[in-house]
Amino acid sequence: MTNVAVIGAQWGDEGKGKVVDWLASRADVVVRFQGGHNAGHTLVVGGQTYKLSLLPSGVVRGKLGIIGNGVVIDPDALLAEIARLEAQGLAVGPDQLRIADNAPLILPVHAALDRAREVARGDQKIGTTGRGIGPAYEDKVARRAIRVADLAEPETLSAKLDELLLHHNTLLAGLGADTFTKSDLLARLHAWAPRLLPYAEPVWERLDALKREGRRILFEGAQAVMLDVDHGTYPFVTSSNTVAGTAASGSGIGPAAVGYVLGIAKAYTTRVGSGPFPSELHDETGRLLGTRGHEFGTVTGRARRCGWFDAVQVRQAVKVGGIQGLVLTKLDVLDGLPEIHVCTGYLLDGARITRLPASPAAQARVTPVYESIEGWSASTRGARSWSDLPAAAVKYVRWIEELTEAPLAILSTSPDRDDTILVRDPFAG
Numbered sequence: 492m493t494n495v496a497v498i499g500a501q502w503g504d505e506g507k508g509k510v511v512d513w514l515a516s517r518a519d520v521v522v523r524f525q526g527g528h529n530a531g532h533t534l535v536v537g538g539q540t541y542k543l544s545l546l547p548s549g550v551v552r553g554k555l556g557i558i559g560n561g562v563v564i565d566p567d568a569l570l571a572e573i574a575r576l577e578a579q580g581l582a583v584g585p586d587q588l589r590i591a592d593n594a595p596l597i598l599p600v601h602a603a604l605d606r607a608r609e610v611a612r613g614d615q616k617i618g619t620t621g622r623g624i625g626p627a628y629e630d631k632v633a634r635r636a637i638r639v640a641d642l643a644e645p646e647t648l649s650a651k652l653d654e655l656l657l658h659h660n661t662l663l664a665g666l667g668a669d670t671f672t673k674s675d676l677l678a679r680l681h682a683w684a685p686r687l688l689p690y691a692e693p694v695w696e697r698l699d700a701l702k703r704e705g706r707r708i709l710f711e712g713a714q715a716v717m718l719d720v721d722h723g724t725y726p727f728v729t730s731s732n733t734v735a736g737t738a739a740s741g742s743g744i745g746p747a748a749v750g751y752v753l754g755i756a757k758a759y760t761t762r763v764g765s766g767p768f769p770s771e772l773h774d775e776t777g778r779l780l781g782t783r784g785h786e787f788g789t790v791t792g793r794a795r796r797c798g799w800f801d802a803v804q805v806r807q808a809v810k811v812g813g814i815q816g817l818v819l820t821k822l823d824v825l826d827g828l829p830e831i832h833v834c835t836g837y838l839l840d841g842a843r844i845t846r847l848p849a850s851p852a853a854q855a856r857v858t859p860v861y862e863s864i865e866g867w868s869a870s871t872r873g874a875r876s877w878s879d880l881p882a883a884a885v886k887y888v889r890w891i892e893e894l895t896e897a898p899l900a901i902l903s904t905s906p907d908r909d910d911t912i913l914v915r916d917p918f919a920g
């Protein structure tokens with residue numbers, strides 16, 4: 492048995508919730524290692540609907556959840572999420588959740604700066620979730636972040652805030668936004684301390700112990716490879732590394748412990764926010780995919796942009812993300828389409844290429860080259876074995892495996908947890 496890391500293979504929202512929930516039910520501990528409350532998914536367990544954003548999915552199944560140092564934590568968002576789950580009857584105390592004491596905090600200044608900068612960018616905006624994710628990571632790298640452990644040393648907070656506010660208030664004032672006062676932020680930090688510190692610990696020690704006990708660890712990625720700050724469609728990306736390698740550095744466990752890397756992709760493509768999307772459809776088919784797939788953002792409610800499956804993009808994600816097996820979701824959204832297109836190459840300035848170039852200008856210029864395959868009229872929804880699927884649907888799935896150079900591990904055929912065809916058990920390695 493091995494550990495498993497699960498990551499998105501497109502631009503996010505691939506339907507991770509259902510898969511992560513299924514995997515979490517088979518794991519002993521679930522670890523978040525990057526991102527923050529910009530992520531979001533809905534879990535339906537025992538007839539109850541839970542909306543998770545920052546908490547590791549396992550908490551709704553009574554599994555230990557760990558928030559690693561690679562996550563940026565907004566204390567208000569975290570406490571509100573815990574309160575929501577507790578109101579639904581779940582216990583989310585220090586026995587169920589541990590938080591890395593070296594994780595940086597998202598403060599109200601970060602969200603304010605995130606939004607003010609997006610306004611200033613005008614039509615060049617990134618389309619961030621406005622939750623302060625980018626500015627919080629910037630502060631971490633700039634070495635002025637306030638981290639969870641700092642809350643235990645209240646006498647150090649005033650000087651830390653001086654440094655932080657010097658930077659942020661200057662920027663906020665320059666952007667014409669409201670500035671923050673130290674006393675207000677200090678009061679918030681003091682109020683959060685007794686509520687957060689009971690959860691805090693050096694999680695690397697616990698992970699080391701769990702590893703030695705042979706516990707199954709699930710590393711739960713957020714966002715997706717094409718939103719990775721290095722490997723994604725920069726600058727239209729999130730501010731963390733979303734690839735599976737981050738599971739090690741973002742939680743404090745060695746790379747060998749990350750285990751099997753599972754990538755999740757939809758049978759078509761969606762994206763929220765701005766940025767290149769070569770196979771985007773602006774026509775009736777694009778609208779059909781959006782309507783049938785209920786393509787609205789979980790966090791911001793924004794309508795997602797929709798397009799054909801982009802095998803060039805997913806293949807690239809497979810390579811840079813180290814994806815060993817693919818989960819394909821939402822195949823049923825394609826049911827009834829007479830013909831299905833897949834992007835198998837790009838044209839860039841007249842030349843055919845099979846990767847997304849690094850430069851944003853070149854990314855914006857690529858046009859998709861499509862190949863097509865016959866669709867199917869029968870429903871694939873709810874299929875639980877290959878024999879339940881029309882032959883053309885099986886052919887489509889096999890073609891995607893071939894094009895992306897990733898073997899299929901799981902096919903998901905509806906939001907229902909049991910509507911799944913398991914090809915390979917990820918925990919079997």
Ligand code: IMP
Binds near residue numbers: 529620625714763764
């Ligand atoms: P940020 O992470 O809020 O800075 O947003 C940067 C980009 O990542 C924007 O295009 C967001 O729409 C996108 N993004 C962030 N989190 C998610 C997610 O969980 N799913 C899909 N897109 C996301």
